[in-house]
């Protein structure tokens with residue numbers, strides 16, 4: 001189990017990590033999400049022992065993780081870390097690149113292990129290809145296989161899919177996280193993609209300006225976001241005054257994702273359409289509230305002509321829940 005107790009760190013004057021505490025249970029997957037520059041990579045570096053903390057401490061089970069001032073070789077023997085910038089050996093094959101991370105004495109086992117990992121990263125067809133000839137996304141998949149080669153107990157991944165195209169990413173995410181669960185490998189990963197976090201983490205740490213501002217399951221954070229910042233990490237979000245939907249209430253903001261507003265003749269929110277954008281399964285419609293000119297985003301199965309006036313409604317139960325959050 002990982003224990004992070006009140007850690008703080010600064011590269012320069014301003015603190016990059018401020019009194020961060022959390023723990024990660026064995027076998028669980030925790031994602032770290034937040035806007036660019038909020039400190040996700042720095043947090044992973046701290047957990048791997050790559051920086052000297054200014055205060056607080058870190059433990060993997062009973063072993064304290066110390067920074068470079070105490071250790072020449074960072075990290076813990078049971079940990080592996082994949083940074084955003086990784087290096088591979090360009091003039092040897094994919095297979096050899098992965099084998100380099102295995103013990104030299106066990107040739108038969110190594111062959112089997114590399115085959116297993118090539119399957120996880122879906123690169124069997126490239127086993128004998130020189131890394132120099134691979135695309136950025138393919139290289140990232142090889143780097144993932146390298147950190148898995150000598151099975152770690154704890155894996156730190158910094159934006160592990162950022163070079164991988166959407167077509168591959170969905171399958172790779174499923175295969176990788178299923179593999180980690182099957183092997184009970186604990187994982188802490190930084191991402192800016194809500195899809196990585198929604199389906200594949202048990203807990204989410206939301207960071208902002210060096211602080212953890214929310215920690216919960218992805219379901220809870222998505223369904224009851226504590227503020228617009230958290231909601232905006234999942235999707236675009238409307239921050240609307242409750243009085244647009246209900247009469248006789250005091251002013252209060254409610255957070256609503258675009259798909260939560262429906263066109264309905266019975267709706268109380270009257271809007272004028274400005275623009276429609278094709279989104280695939282639906283259109284994203286941009287409109288303006290007649291009452292206060294506020295911009296409203298909602299989904300609709302078809303495009304709607306600019307200037308059209310329509311009404312929108314929101315499920316009553318949902319409104320109540322969001323008013324309470």
Ligand SMILES: Nc1ncnc2c1ncn2[C@@H]1O[C@H](COP(=O)(O)OP(=O)(O)OP(=O)(O)O)[C@@H](O)[C@H]1O
Nearest residue numbers: 011012016034035036037038039040041042043192
């Ligand atoms: N080596 C460094 N020296 C000085 N400042 C740094 C260094 N590395 C990062 N920073 C600063 O620390 C802050 C946090 O950076 P970090 O890379 O941890 O953010 P991040 O959330 O991972 O961002 P991104 O999502 O863009 O990767 C940023 O303001 C960044 O400019």
